[in-house]
Amino acid sequence: MISKDSVAHVAELSRLAFSDAELDQFTNQLDDILNMVDQLETVDTTGVPATTQSIHLQNVMREDVAVNDTKTEDLFKNVPTSKGTLIQVPAIIDKEED
Amino acid sequence: MDYFTTNIDALHDQLVAGTITSADLTKDTLAKIAEIDPEIDAFLNLNDQAQAQAEAVDAAGINKDQPLSGIPVAIKDNIVTKDLTTTAASKMLENFVPIYDATVVEKLNAAGAINVGKLNMDEFAMGSSTENSAFKTTKNAWDHTKVPGGSSGGSAAAVASGQVLAALGTDTGGSIRQPAAFNGIVGFKPTYGRVSRWGLIAFGSSLDAIGTLTRSVKDSARVLNVIAGHDEKDSTSADFDVPDFTEKIGQSIKGMKIALPEEYLGEGVDPQIVAAIQKAADQFRALGATVDTVSLPHTKYAVPAYYIIASSEASSNLQRFDGIRYGFRAKDVKNLTDVYVRSRSEGFGPEVKRRIMLGTFSLSAGFYDAYFKKAAQVRTLITEDFNKVFENYDLVMGPTTPTTAFGIGEKVTDPLTMYMNDILTIPVNLAGLPAASIPAGFVDNMPVGLQLIAKHFDESTIYQAADAFESQNDYLDLIPGGAR
Numbered sequence: 032m033i034s035k036d037s038v039a040h041v042a043e044l045s046r047l048a049f050s051d052a053e054l055d056q057f058t059n060q061l062d063d064i065l066n067m068v069d070q071l072e073t074v075d076t077t078g079v080p081a082t083t084q085s086i087h088l089q090n091v092m093r094e095d096v097a098v099n100d101t102k103t104e105d106l107f108k109n110v111p112t113s114k115g116t117l118i119q120v121p122a123i124i125d126k127e128e129d
Numbered sequence: 130m131d132y133f134t135t136n137i138d139a140l141h142d143q144l145v146a147g148t149i150t151s152a153d154l155t156k157d158t159l160a161k162i163a164e165i166d167p168e169i170d171a172f173l174n175l176n177d178q179a180q181a182q183a184e185a186v187d188a189a190g191i192n193k194d195q196p197l198s199g200i201p202v203a204i205k206d207n208i209v210t211k212d213l214t215t216t217a218a219s220k221m222l223e224n225f226v227p228i229y230d231a232t233v234v235e236k237l238n239a240a241g242a243i244n245v246g247k248l249n250m251d252e253f254a255m256g257s258s259t260e261n262s263a264f265k266t267t268k269n270a271w272d273h274t275k276v277p278g279g280s281s282g283g284s285a286a287a288v289a290s291g292q293v294l295a296a297l298g299t300d301t302g303g304s305i306r307q308p309a310a311f312n313g314i315v316g317f318k319p320t321y322g323r324v325s326r327w328g329l330i331a332f333g334s335s336l337d338a339i340g341t342l343t344r345s346v347k348d349s350a351r352v353l354n355v356i357a358g359h360d361e362k363d364s365t366s367a368d369f370d371v372p373d374f375t376e377k378i379g380q381s382i383k384g385m386k387i388a389l390p391e392e393y394l395g396e397g398v399d400p401q402i403v404a405a406i407q408k409a410a411d412q413f414r415a416l417g418a419t420v421d422t423v424s425l426p427h428t429k430y431a432v433p434a435y436y437i438i439a440s441s442e443a444s445s446n447l448q449r450f451d452g453i454r455y456g457f458r459a460k461d462v463k464n465l466t467d468v469y470v471r472s473r474s475e476g477f478g479p480e481v482k483r484r485i486m487l488g489t490f491s492l493s494a495g496f497y498d499a500y501f502k503k504a505a506q507v508r509t510l511i512t513e514d515f516n517k518v519f520e521n522y523d524l525v526m527g528p529t530t531p532t533t534a535f536g537i538g539e540k541v542t543d544p545l546t547m548y549m550n551d552i553l554t555i556p557v558n559l560a561g562l563p564a565a566s567i568p569a570g571f572v573d574n575m576p577v578g579l580q581l582i583a584k585h586f587d588e589s590t591i592y593q594a595a596d597a598f599e600s601q602n603d604y605l606d607l608i609p610g611g612a613r
Contacts, residue, residue: 033490037490038486041486041489041490041493042486044489044493045444045473045482045485045486045489046448046451046466046469046470046473047470047473047474047477047482047485047486048470048471048474049474057482057483057486060483060544060545061483061486061487061490063544063545064436064483064487064544064545064548065490067432067433067436067545067548068433068436068437068500068504069433070429070430070433071430071433071434071437071503071504071507072499072503074427074430074503074506074507074510076503076506076507076510079506079509079510080506080509081502081505081506081508081509082505082506082508082509082512082559083335083505084321084335084365084561085321085335085512085559085560085561086320086321086322086365086367086561086585088322088364088365088367091364093361101228101229105228106228108226108228109224109225109226109228109454109455109456110454110455111452111453111455111456111458112458118453118454120453120465120468121462121463121464121465121467121468122464123464123465
């Protein structure tokens, strides 16, 4: 059984915040999912390599050629708030601390 | 224009002959969408440049060597389209306007296809019913109280309801094949790496594939011909020659060796679906193929292995959504961490959060070996099962889904039951194989999908067998709402 504290820790790592009720719900759901996943323990994988990509490609190398095909103004089209060519973000220093 | 009685080649002939224009076709298509889509809710956003683009294609002249020239298509909303809002059905990207086209979109444009709009999906392609969209609930074309499947539910419903002939979808664990099965159309997931993922909003990068949803088998091959190929911008795209995927269409399947895994007809699969697949096996035999029962013993471990691997990759891919450079940013935040946490917590829906949590857990210190590494090892065993069968067989066949489409609201509150719905499609993604779902009849008036799986990069054999099967049946003559 995964504990509510562990789920809260994972939420912190995930940069997600939950209400207490949501945390209870997520704990139950993750517990169900992890119980399902635990059947993998019954598979003997001694000496079996891990697959991380399926078509066995080798590293792909190419010349590093500079291209200039994206305009700065285009890159700023989706920035929530900006000043000139700078991305504006809220104050980094916590407003609640001195 | 009635998309139920035509196909890409027939329209192409008319466009080349000049009996219709792309502008007429596009106008008719947009009118059809305006008429039908309020019932289906497949589209998230229409391309207001479509008509102008069609006129430009007419003015330049229909390319007689390019079957998609002047033909309207639609695109799943996790594939970026320049100057056309692309949301991945997430509040996180509600106002996101891409500044470039995905490679597949560039290729469609170069072929003269007209993108009429963007299609609904489960948020970030996570789900099997399209109910996880932040914006709307798409309906099954055959029964509006049922789900269209997912995550490419908008793509499947738009094609099945006759709004477009072809749509692009994406398939990470069955997201093209399952909605195709639920809507009685052809869904094709190519080999991993066959189609560039450049411009696809990433979910599970070792699993994601862009593919097609169409009514007919040949139309699928026509679209795949355009979108396939190596791309320098996606180093996981395969640098292999791309055949003409229609090359084996029409050829006899006499002597073809087809495997039917016993695990695909086992517990949890509706007996009426089993019967439909056995009938399909008999039809293949009657066409001169052999169909033998085989075993893929690790099939039952595919769902747990997949949810660990896909969620781990998703948790990593979705780190980029932090509210700084683009996407949703929460208001009234206290500090920088607060920007990240609140933007993500308010911008992502529950299923996306669940997967980020599961993935982060699986990759976290102390759990990596027991979860992520174990799942990646089991993935190897699942792939080896397929490799052994493909030593002796050309294709693997089976059902696409254990049941036909379920009711809207029926499973959305129970993630685990929803996950089990993908048990027959997930193994293919883990092994990176090409696979299709094609119409194979009806159970209680809802469509059944037949899944065909081939060796890596052997899409053409799937098209050959799928076309032979399609020719033996009249499933395309049945349309939602009655016979055509």
